[in-house]
Amino acid sequence: xEIALVILLxxxxxxxxxxxxxxxxxxxxxxxxxxxxxxxTPGLNFLVPFIDRVAYKHSLKEIPLDVPSQVxxxxxxxxxxxxxxxxxxxxxxxxxxxxxxNYIVAVTQLAQTSLRSVIGKLELDKTFExxxxxxxxxxAAIDEAALNWGVKVLRYEIKDLTPPKEILHAMQSxxxxxxxxxxxxxxxxxxxxxxxNIATGEREAFIARSEGEKQAAINxxxxxxxxxxxxxxxxxxxxxxxxxxxxxxxxEQAVQLKVAEKAVEAxxxxxxxxxxTLIVPSNMTEVSTLIAxxxxxxxxxxx
Numbered sequence: 001x002e003i004a005l006v007i008l009l010x011x012x013x014x015x016x017x018x019x020x021x022x023x024x025x026x027x028x029x030x031x032x033x034x035x036x037x038x039x040x041t042p043g044l045n046f047l048v049p050f051i052d053r054v055a056y057k058h059s060l061k062e063i064p065l066d067v068p069s070q071v072x073x074x075x076x077x078x079x080x081x082x083x084x085x086x087x088x089x090x091x092x093x094x095x096x097x098x099x100x101x102n103y104i105v106a107v108t109q110l111a112q113t114s115l116r117s118v119i120g121k122l123e124l125d126k127t128f129e130x131x132x133x134x135x136x137x138x139x140a141a142i143d144e145a146a147l148n149w150g151v152k153v154l155r156y157e158i159k160d161l162t163p164p165k166e167i168l169h170a171m172q173s174x175x176x177x178x179x180x181x182x183x184x185x186x187x188x189x190x191x192x193x194x195x196x197n198i199a200t201g202e203r204e205a206f207i208a209r210s211e212g213e214k215q216a217a218i219n220x221x222x223x224x225x226x227x228x229x230x231x232x233x234x235x236x237x238x239x240x241x242x243x244x245x246x247x248x249x250x251x252e253q254a255v256q257l258k259v260a261e262k263a264v265e266a267x268x269x270x271x272x273x274x275x276x277t278l279i280v281p282s283n284m285t286e287v288s289t290l291i292a293x294x295x296x297x298x299x300x301x302x303x
Contacts, residue, residue, distance in 0.1 A: 020044075020046075022042045022043060027057075027090070028057050029057075029058070036097075039093045058090045062088070062154060067111045068108070069083040073116075073120060074120065075121060075122055080161055081161075082162075084115065086108070086142070091150060091151065091152045093150065094150065103151050107149070115138050122134070139153050139155055139156050
């Protein structure tokens with residue numbers, strides 16, 4: 001009975017040591033008699049008991065690593081407190097086991113030294129503007145060395161860049177000055193545009209007024225021309241009527257009578273004006289003859 005129990009116990013130990021179940025996204029490194037033998041993939045795996053052993057266990061997931069904050073000096077001798085985070089993944093379990101005694105510490109130290117080297121080549125203003133370039137250069141520097149450790153560096157992100165308080169105050173003053181400058185420029189541009197709009201409006205209004213005055217003058221001229229034409233046409237028609245009347249019987253006598261009346265009226269007006277000096281014609285018989293003729297014509301016309 002005791003022998004059976006011992007046999008069962010030995011069989012159980014053999015089974016436990018020979019069967020290994022590896023979780024997903026994990027890799028286990030196997031050593032046979034102290035030498036690297038292979039890596040177990042996820043799922044059910046079988047080992048030789050007491051000969052094979054699991055030496056290292058690695059996670060193949062992406063691992064975020066918080067890089068400790070450190071002080072870096074820029075090209076213009078300004079100190080910066082830099083804090084970042086590194087993302088990496090184990091790609092070769094064998095190299096991750098034997099390439100470095102502690103690949104996490106190695107990657108962390110390399111990230112810090114690479115970051116100091118990259119920031120040391122840049123001026124203070126560039127460090128804030130070119131974070132993507134800094135991240136890419138740090139990843140390139142780490143990834144080249146991390147190949148021997150079986151690690152693939154995926155990306156590096158700067159979480160915070162903190163300059164000294166004096167630099168922060170100077171930067172804030174510069175930002176305030178820039179904003180005030182932009183505000184003044186915007187205000188001056190607004191005033192300039194306002195003056196341009198006013199001048200444009202006045203010019204358009206002047207052009208509109210001048211066009212109106214021009215059209216009014218044209219209309220007046222056309223009206224006056226039409227009036228003169230109408231008067232001339234009326235005079236022409238009157239002259240035609242008079243001429244036609246003269247050609248009728250008795251027309252010449254009517255004209256002579258009209259002339260005599262006008263002459264008598266003219267002499268009457270001149271004689272009635274006290275301030276006017278009357279000049280009597282030398283041949284008064286002509287005047288009397290004219291008047292006598294006119295009177296005869298009047299009498300004959302009345303008859």
